Amino acid sequence: MNVEKKITQLPPEPHQAMIDRYGREGGYIPGDDRNPWVPFGEFAAIKHFSFDVRTNTAANILWVKGGGRIGTHKHHGVVSAITLEGSWGYYEYDWISKPGDFVYELPGAAHTLYSDDPNGMKAMFWLNGPIDFYDDNANFEFTADVFWFIEHYTKYCEANGLEIDQNMFV
Template identity: 75%
Template sequence: MTKQDLITKLPDEPHEAMINRFGKEGAFIPGDDKNNPWVPFGEAAAIKHLAFDIRQNSVANILWVKGGGRIGTHKHRGVVSAVTLEGSWGYYEYDWVARPGDFVYELPGTAHTLYSDDPNGMKALFWINGAIEFFDDDANYDFTADVFWFIDHYVSYCEANNIPINNDMFM
């Protein structure tokens, strides 16, 4: 059944015309490294960007931290959800370790330091809402990563490496 077939079978509602005219259907974001590169994030990590929603200040990505690596201490200004895909990781401030299939959620205001001492590193799918404030090793503010920072991270890398930008990532 095509989209048009489905629409003609639905009750006639005034908003259908607006949806058909302005609505964006879902998108397919390839996960392969050629079309969707791992963008370096510091010395021990990389990010595969998946989606940017500027209306909600949210992003979806896969974070890869190589074995023995860590992400600096950071504080969340919104809810973050994660599903571990490969390896294991944790936060120095907590007593749990996330492994493949584990789900983690983080609340606004929490601060922690992500690490992976798994020899193969870790990969986790993150859905990040709101900004993240990063701090250096002396607890001094370093930078804020919000949806615009993540967009710039992706677009700048693609432009510098002659990789086409996937406009379907932008919601």
């Protein structure tokens, strides 16, 4: 495949000097083995892609193995997801998300994610704001915010001798 490179000349930014000095052009985070699946409970793992502490946002792929679930949780911000593989749903709703489906969750939503798919599920999530997790008796367990996701990723990398990808930090 021959892709022609096109460079577009844009008008100068009024703050170009500041952008040149402090700005980032974007980043590339590989989805391969350089970016590990970090265990998340007994039935799940997370592949982290970005962390923005300024906006308390994170992006990742959640993998829930077949017959697995993650705990009941309540959102304080908007969450969006696109299902990549398998199928999944929430016990509290009557729909099942399949590859290509888009899901959004609003602040205040509380639910329990599960996958009965024998192959499990993988979905790309964009998380805005904290998420409170609860045990099966509705007792608060922990809050997952951007700082929790950073610690989840960095502690795993450090414990396993893996390089921390600085491009993930927006």
